[in-house]
Amino acid sequence: MKTTTIVAATVGVLAVATVGYAVYFDSKRQSDPEFKRKLKRDRKRAEKLAKTEAKRLTEESTQDIEDFLASVTEEDFPTSMEEREQFCMAQLSAGEELFVKGPENYSKAAICFYKALKVYPAPAELVMVFQKTIPPEVFTVVMGMLSKDVQSKEEKYYTVFPPKEMNVKVEEKPEGLDVNGQRVVRRGLVATKGFTKGEVIYTETPVISSLEPSLEGKNFCHYCLKEMIKKEVMIPCTSCSVAVFCSEECRTSAGQEFHEILCTKNLKGGSAPAQALREYTKETRNVVPGMLAKFLAKMVHDESLKSGAEYNSFDHLERLVYVEQTLGPDEEKEIELLKLALGSSIPGIDQFITEERYLIMKARILYNIYGVSSGLSASLNVKPLPESHRSVRDRPITGVGLYRATSYLMHSCEPNTKIVYSSRDHTVSLVATENIRSGDELQVGYIKNGKLSTEQRRLELFTKYRLQCSCPLCEMTD
Ligand SMILES: [Zn+2]
Ligand SMILES: [Zn+2]
Ligand SMILES: [Zn+2]
Known part of the structure; x- marks a missing residue:
């Protein structure tokens, strides 16, 4: 095999991509979830192949692979697209030069190929090229590294999240057996240090929040939901009369994250793409589609920042618990409105918002959102929202x-x-209502339970959250 085989073969693949490697791939990746999905699919295929290959590895070489992986650090990879392309080509030729020298250089070659794979936009294609051009021994090691890498990203999530300074961690808790006798495990939040009653355990800002629809345009901040009292400044959106902000920072953040896309604008003789969604929210008081619109806009924004964060807001949403939702006329309408609101600003979003994906995203929102009581006045005249949300407060x-x-x-x-x-x-500030020891699981109330009987609580908890509460109060009245 000539030294140039892989480079030649990949140049073909790269050349196709080079037409748009900088332009097409870069802009697409940021703005087109469908394209991202394709990349993900490619990656999945590569991962699958990696898994079958990995099976062929012996225990001994597994240890080698871990050592190889440990030798590759994040700093080894350039960040800009042009640099990545050059880096990829350089690793490919280096790998090739190494393996033709003989088996004693195979592991070094494998590391080069693995590095190339890490920065290559369509890993599956490169895997196919490898499969045809590099010695099987080298190929197996490359696949082993890839497979381990994917596995550790999966496992690593709950080691980097939540951040240490929050003093909590996510832990798996046994939850009895299901109808088929399978062990059920759920994830809960556990304190990593002790707290005394009344102490704040952590504070957290939301991924996304939304005002109760009737408060939009009034003295409540469209971004942080703060109530603005008389002497405080109110900064309106320059283009619409729906969004008012408590500060320049809130206006800027909202604009960048979602409002530029979702602003209803005061257009004469026409309507902005988000107008229909806004009307639907106002009419039905169902805040979920609007939240999802913001969420998706923000997800694309986050991606464009290239902040280097390992996990984005979608990685967070993807792991949340939900109760399955069914497709009805409301959901069909919501999907249509969401596509209309986002379609002209986010290319590819139409294909991304499938019925299946919409239902799961909606279900996750419904299961996990909290009612926010940021108002000052307890007498705020707001009717309860029709959709479910966690809230124990008597304040509106x-x-x-x-x-x-x-x-x-x-x-x-x-x-x-x-x-x-x-x-x-x-x-949110999470406050201890009793003394808490390190290792204790933290709980809150999802529902107002003051006036409810055990029966009513059980019904509500089961309907909304599929929960069978086994707290002392529920057990006692059994
Ligand atoms: Zn604000
Ligand atoms: Zn606006
Ligand atoms: Zn209970």
Whole structure:
């Protein structure tokens, strides 16, 4: 085999991509979830192949692979697209030069190929090229590294999330057996240090939040849900009369994350793409489609930042618990409105919002959102929202928020923590309502239980959350 085989073969693949490697791939990747999905599919195929290959590895070489992986660090990879392309080509030729020198250089060659694979936009294609051009021994090692890498990204999630400074971690809790006798495990939030009653355990801002629809355009911030009292400044959106902000920062953040796309604008003789969604939200008071529109806009925004964060908001949403939802005329309408609102700004979103994906995203939102009470006045005249959300407060809610760590709090009718909105906006502060030891599971109430009988609580918890509460209160009245 000539030294140039792989480079030649991949140049073919790369050349196709080079037409748009910088332009097409870069812009597509940021703006087109469908394209991202294709990449994901490619990756999946590569992963599958990697898994079958990995099976052929012996215990001994597994250890080698771990050592090889340990020798590759994130700093080894360039960040800009042009540099990545050059890097990829350089690794490919280096790998090739190494393996033709003989088996004693196979592991070094494998590391080069693995590095090339890490930066290559269509890994599956490159795997196919490898399969045809490099010695099987080298190929197996490359696949082994890829497979281990994927596995550790999966496992690593709950080691980097929640961040250490929050003083909590996600832990698996046994939850009895299901109807088929299978062990059920759920994830809960556990304290990593002790807290005394009244202490704040952590504070957290939401992934996304939304005002109760009747408060839009009034003295409530469209971004952080803060109530603005008389002396405080109110900064309106320059293009619409729906969004008002409590600060320039809120206006800027909202604009960048979602409002530029979702602003209804005051258009004469026409309507903005998001207008119909806004009307639907106002009419039905169902905040979920609007939240999802914001969520998707923000997801694309996050991606464009290239912040280097390993997991994005979709990685968070993807892991949340939900109760399956069915497709009805409402959902069909919501999908249509969402596509209309986002379609002209986010190319490819039409294909991304499939019925199946919409239903799961909606279900995850419904299961995990909290009612936010950021208002000052207890007499705020707001009717309860029709859609479900976690809330134990008697004070009226001003909106809802989807949180990362807070989503993992388990329900109890006699919880050991409570959520307060002490900064008067959508920031959650989790406060200990009794002394908590390190290792204790943290719970909150999902529902108002003050006036409910055990029977009513059970019904509500089961309908909304498929929960069978086994707190002392529920057990006692059994
Ligand atoms: Zn604000
Ligand atoms: Zn606006
Ligand atoms: Zn209970």
